[in-house]
Amino acid sequence: MNTFRPKKLLLLLSLFILAVLLCGLYLTYNTYGNFQFAWMLRGKKIAAFLLVALATGMATVSFQTMIQNQFLTPNILGLDSLYVLIQTLLFFSVGGVNMLVQKQTATFLISILLMALVSLLLAKLLLKRQQNDLFILLMLGMILGTLFSSTSNFLQVMMDPNEYDLLQGRLFASFSNINTVHLNWAAGIILLGSLVLFAANHYLDVLHLGSDQATNLGISLNKFQILLLFLISLLTGTATALVGPITFLGFIVANISYQLMPTYRHRYLFPTAILLGIIFLVGSQFLVEQVFQLKTTVSVVTQFIGGLYFIWKIIYERRRQK
Numbered sequence: 447m448n449t450f451r452p453k454k455l456l457l458l459l460s461l462f463i464l465a466v467l468l469c470g471l472y473l474t475y476n477t478y479g480n481f482q483f484a485w486m487l488r489g490k491k492i493a494a495f496l497l498v499a500l501a502t503g504m505a506t507v508s509f510q511t512m513i514q515n516q517f518l519t520p521n522i523l524g525l526d527s528l529y530v531l532i533q534t535l536l537f538f539s540v541g542g543v544n545m546l547v548q549k550q551t552a553t554f555l556i557s558i559l560l561m562a563l564v565s566l567l568l569a570k571l572l573l574k575r576q577q578n579d580l581f582i583l584l585m586l587g588m589i590l591g592t593l594f595s596s597t598s599n600f601l602q603v604m605m606d607p608n609e610y611d612l613l614q615g616r617l618f619a620s621f622s623n624i625n626t627v628h629l630n631w632a633a634g635i636i637l638l639g640s641l642v643l644f645a646a647n648h649y650l651d652v653l654h655l656g657s658d659q660a661t662n663l664g665i666s667l668n669k670f671q672i673l674l675l676f677l678i679s680l681l682t683g684t685a686t687a688l689v690g691p692i693t694f695l696g697f698i699v700a701n702i703s704y705q706l707m708p709t710y711r712h713r714y715l716f717p718t719a720i721l722l723g724i725i726f727l728v729g730s731q732f733l734v735e736q737v738f739q740l741k742t743t744v745s746v747v748t749q750f751i752g753g754l755y756f757i758w759k760i761i762y763e764r765r766r767q768k
Contacts, residue, residue, distance in 0.1 A: 454714050457706060461721035468728045469495075475736060491621045491731065493629060498689055499699070499723025501636045501681040504643050506696030507703065507712065507719050509678050511650050512671060513580060514657075516704065517759070519696040520682040522584055523568075523675075524591030525561050526691040529683070530617055531594040532557050537613045538601045554628045554687055558635065561683030562676060564590075569675040580671065618690055618743045621731055632688045639681045646674075647712040654710045692745055694752020699723045701759060 469492055477484040509520045536553060568583055602610055643650075649670060653660045661667050685692070703718040730747040 454707060454709070458714070458717055458721070461718065461725065465721050465724040465728070468725055468732070472728050472732050475732070490624055490626065490629065492728070493633070494621050494624050494689060495724055495727040495731070497629070497632055497636050498685045498692065498695075499727055500640055500720050501685040502692070502696045503699050503703075503719030503723045504640045504716055505678045505681040505685075506700040507715050508643055508650060508674055509696075510700055511654050511712070512674050512678075513584065516701055517697070517756075518584070519694075519700075520678050521691075521693065521696070522591070523565055523587035523679065523682075524594055525565070525679060525682050525686060526693070527591040527594035527598070528561055528564060529557060529686045529691060531598045532560060533616045534598040534601045534605075534613060537609055537616075538605055550625070551627050551631070554625070555631065557687040558680070558683045561686070562680045565679035566672070566676045569672045583675075616690065618745050621689055621727075621744060624689065628688055632684050635684045636681060639677050639684075643674075643677050643681075644713075644716060646670075647716065650712045651710055654712075690745065693749050694756065695723065695726065695748050698748075698752050698755055699726060701755070 473485060473488050473492065474481065506519050510516050510518065565587075568586060602613070605613070649660075649665060652663050652665060653670070655663075657667060660670075682696075699719045699722040702722055703715050706722075707714050707718045709715065726748075727744065730744045733747060734744055
């Protein structure tokens with residue numbers, strides 16, 4: 447394993463340099479001499495890119511290690527659908543104009559808290575006796591996601607068309623209008639949650655061997671799974687509340703990380719996924735702003751590339767198993 451360590455470090459260094467170069471390009475391209483103004487405008491977006499990449503990379507890799515499946519992401523727990531339902535309920539009850547006028551710090555924090563608490567409640571109820579309860583949890587998450595989505599669609603049909611149009615701006619991932627106060631809160635939550643997850647990287651290495659082996663090696667599996675689900679939901683919920691749902695981002699960065707870094711050690715997988723997330727987000731935003739001239743959003747680019755990659759991954763895995 448030590449033989450491959452220089453290669454891993456070289457790969458991480460290469461990804462880091464590429465991420466820095468892309469961030470530098472994004473900050474300086476087409477500034478027309480107004481670098482200070484561009485820094486103020488684009489610097490906030492760069493901070494959001496870093497936080498979302500950190501939260502998504504850490505959460506997805508941890509989640510896939512826990513469930514032993516590289517095709518599923520934390521979105522299967524229904525967090526995105528819950529976020530859409532929360533926003534729809536607020537716009538439906540308060541009104542779109544009032545929602546846009548208010549500072550909404552309380553709403554931002556409540557959204558994160560609800561998404562984390564729902565997952566924690568499900569974990570407490572189901573992860574008590576057997577490992578099979580984990581798959582029941584995933585199925586229940588899918589059912590709740592469908593329920594949340596159906597309720598949101600029902601309320602959206604009853605909304606005023608103008609308020610519905612304002613709501614749609616919240617339901618697509620966008621880095622264009624990020625609240626600075628929200629960014630500060632998100633930074634604190636994501637950094638704290640990521641530090642706890644990274645501190646548990648040795649336990650995740652053992653969990654990668656399988657649930658039975660982890661139990662035999664002394665890990666209190668149920669307690670560790672509950673902690674993991676809470677941290678994963680907290681990170682995913684914070685990233686979603688900050689910029690909106692970004693479907694397929696976690697799937698892309700996690701699976702490419704496994705291919706570039708063929709190891710079970712999470713101290714290498716975590717930074718690889720984070721750096722890939724930064725590269726993907728900054729590159730997508732650069733295309734959106736400079737190539738498509740803001741005629742589309744990052745989520746559209748992510749869904750298009752992620753959908754193609756997901757289909758290719760399924761076909762590749764089926765051919766490999768034959």
